[in-house]
Amino acid sequence: MSPTNRTVVVTGIGATTPLGGDAASTWEGLIAGKSGVKPLEQDWAADQAVRIAAPVAVEPTEVIPRPQARRLDRSAQFALIAAQEAWKDAGFEAKAGEDPNVDPDRLGAVVASGIGGVTTLLDQYDVLKEKGVRRVSPHTVPMLMPNGPSANVGLLVGARAGVHTPVSACASGAEAIGYAIEMIRTGRADVVVAGGTEAAIHPLPIAAFGNMMAMSKNNDDPQGASRPYDVARDGFVLGEGAGVIVLESAEHAAKRGARVYAEAVGQGISADAHDIVQPEPEGRGISQALQNLLDRNDLDPAEIVHVNAHATSTPAGDIAELKALRKVFGDDADHMAVSATKSMTGHLLGGAGGVETVATVLALYHRVAPPTINVENLDPEAEANADVIRGEARKLPVEGRIAALNDSFGFGGHNVVLAFRSV
């Protein structure tokens, strides 16, 4: 292959999510159809219209030493935990340079979040108001900057080829992985640590999303609240956590004998130019992203057997995505088993693309796709357009090459579709 169109593979995975403190426990929860949603029991939650969320299963301060944790926004803590796991999982023993198998000048990091260090920003404003200027933490700026998680992951692994932070709301994590694929494909790097993270369970974002009518107010049934494709869906449930993968040129991975989870085939990107928050109801922008994916990559719709959908459990968005899949793939959509894993993890905003890429890659690797839970009455428009996996995990074909997609869309009209393939 030419040096500007190199094959890219996934060699490491890591996560910390509402279902578990690592990728293995997260995957176990997804396949078992577990919900990570809980009632919010903090004092501030009493006044909120939305009193449910999906917090991480393992508090980051149980993993990261306190002196380090107090200088990191919660979103950066999640990113570091997931990146550390992915880095080790890829078989690297130390940071680049110290581990002779990776050259720091050929290593990148691309980790994104939708909102950045929002809890740091708001907490330090509280400190300013209550205790005065002198008490504002000198670590505030590196903690709140949206490139903080990516920069900290870059420091962790010793990345010198470039550290980036694409921001596109809930598509941020997927856009980060797409950017990383391009860095390797075009020859800028041999290895890139990439993913998404978010930590926004705080009264202000919850009040704000709640007032947009974007979130479920099904406070009486936390575990049943996130119900993509169900007729009674009434909005998303806010989740938190991170998903990070190690991407590598196939050549670099082969040279060091790395285990390969899947090929990262490529990305399709578009923008709606329709509305700042509403999805285009027929999924025109999503269709364009899917078409771009097919036009720009070596991918045959016949091999796609699974889609990890964006499906956040909002009335309009869930259906627009399925219409786009049907429009672009036609009859091939019949053999694409669709999972909405946000039914279990909640919506991790900028972290979603990272965690759902981990789920998509593991689905190909284990050849089993997680279910969508809480679908009691499937929306007829979903049924007409797609094969939604409900209730229980479904086995994928055991023979031959299979491919899967991970969709992510963000406020602002950002559409990112990633494709992976079994090896």
Next chain:
Amino acid sequence: MAATQEEIVAGLADIVNEIAGIPVEDVQLDKSFTDDLDVDSLSMVEVVVAAEERFDVKIPDEDVKNLKTVGDATDYILKHQG
């Protein structure tokens, strides 16, 4: 009542332990904040603010650069505490 030298060192040891995770017994008069105790320039600002509050003393920014060791800080606090 003004703190004694011993009380100030113990107080600084608590603060450095909280901020940098250094064991309290390692925080001694001859130790340099940056070279021995993992306190970088941003964390030094935190140490100063915590010490100001604990010992009722004002440490202006221009004086902070002279506080290289735990002994320097202890002497400064002994001299300036309220």
